[in-house]
Amino acid sequence: MAYSTEQLDQLLDRYFAGQTSLSEEKKLRQWLNSPELPIAYEMYTQLFDIWEEKKAEHLDDAFFQSFEQALHRQVQPLTPASSRGRLRSLFWLRTAAAVLLLATAGYWMWSEQAAPTGNTIDWAQYEPETPEEAFRVYRNAMQKLSGDIRQGSARAAQKVDRLHDAGAYFK
Amino acid sequence: MLVVGLLFSGLNGLQAQVADNLNAIDEYFQNFVDDDRFSVVYISGKLFQMLGSLDKETVRMENDKDAEALIEIAQDMQGLRILSTDEDVDELYESAKKKINTSIYEPLMTVRGKDGDNMELLVRENKGKISELLLLSGGDEFVLMSFVGNLDMEKISKMAKEIEN
Numbered sequence: 001m002a003y004s005t006e007q008l009d010q011l012l013d014r015y016f017a018g019q020t021s022l023s024e025e026k027k028l029r030q031w032l033n034s035p036e037l038p039i040a041y042e043m044y045t046q047l048f049d050i051w052e053e054k055k056a057e058h059l060d061d062a063f064f065q066s067f068e069q070a071l072h073r074q075v076q077p078l079t080p081a082s083s084r085g086r087l088r089s090l091f092w093l094r095t096a097a098a099v100l101l102l103a104t105a106g107y108w109m110w111s112e113q114a115a116p117t118g119n120t121i122d123w124a125q126y127e128p129e130t131p132e133e134a135f136r137v138y139r140n141a142m143q144k145l146s147g148d149i150r151q152g153s154a155r156a157a158q159k160v161d162r163l164h165d166a167g168a169y170f171k
Numbered sequence: 172m173l174v175v176g177l178l179f180s181g182l183n184g185l186q187a188q189v190a191d192n193l194n195a196i197d198e199y200f201q202n203f204v205d206d207d208r209f210s211v212v213y214i215s216g217k218l219f220q221m222l223g224s225l226d227k228e229t230v231r232m233e234n235d236k237d238a239e240a241l242i243e244i245a246q247d248m249q250g251l252r253i254l255s256t257d258e259d260v261d262e263l264y265e266s267a268k269k270k271i272n273t274s275i276y277e278p279l280m281t282v283r284g285k286d287g288d289n290m291e292l293l294v295r296e297n298k299g300k301i302s303e304l305l306l307l308s309g310g311d312e313f314v315l316m317s318f319v320g321n322l323d324m325e326k327i328s329k330m331a332k333e334i335e336n
Binding site: 120 | 197200201204211212213214215218219221222224225238241242244245248250251252253280281282284288290292304306308314316318327328330331332334
């Protein structure tokens with residue numbers, strides 16, 4: 001094994017605290033994928049797998065970003081005086097965070113399977129094939145919008161005029 | 172335990188919020204999108220960006236002097252969804268209107284004509300900026316259009332005055 005569990009712990013803590021660099025994250029990924037990985041760490045591998053699968057689908061990037069940010073926000077204010085205490089609380093936080101993420105990811109997968117049509121619509125299938133076609137659609141949409149806005153304003157103006165006319169009787 | 176509790180409540184809140192943002196549009200269109208009566212078109216933010224690089228020749232061939240202004244507005248667009256049909260127009264208009272979530276959308280303009288040419292224009296704001304423009308229109312055709320992006324109403328209303336139908 002090219003790394004110690006202590007190193008792995010340290011890197012995981014830093015990862016969940018949002019302090020890892022891209023190369024460190026890559027290293028962490030490699031370690032988690034290595035065949036010698038102790039069983040206790042397998043849940044992190046699963047977590048990363050699901051994470052990447054989701055990223056590949058481009059579905060929940062924004063969600064995962066907010067999720068990570070939220071995690072960091074929750075983790076950072078924790079600065080107990082003793083470093084041992086800090087490490088221990090980080091360990092529990094890390095575990096809790098991982099369990100929570102796994103549970104959430106599991107729920108998503110379950111809900112996706114349970115309802116194949118899901119809550120999200122696959123909009124890509126409705127896209128025009130060329131930018132030229134898209135431009136025509138967009139232009140028509142803007143013309144419709146413009147026409148409706150103009151019509152709305154004209155009606156509002158008419159009503160105001162009628163009010164003015166009515167006002168003339170009471171002079 | 173307190174920390175875990177915090178984490179739970181924080182994440183649950185966040186999850187709900189994110190889901191809210193993601194689904195506000197989809198939830199609306201979802202009721203109709205699989206319905207055969209409708210034609211559906213979607214233009215993604217990426218496609219909008221590509222409009223900027225459209226050949227000027229192509230734009231001129233469209234014989235549209237407002238094309239440049241349109242393309243400028245397109246740069247701020249992140250998505251356009253259009254749903255339309257000419258069947259059961261009045262019924263669809265009423266049911267769509269009832270489904271508008273008034274805690275998210277704020278009415279900008281409402282037209283109610285005697286001849287049934289109804290129109291609702293609504294906006295969704297995010298941090299003081301307009302993030303979505305929703306047009307619901309009846310009459311001869313039922314149209315539901317959602318423009319998503321960093322919308323500049325000044326630019327749009329200026330164009331609305333100038334654009335030729």
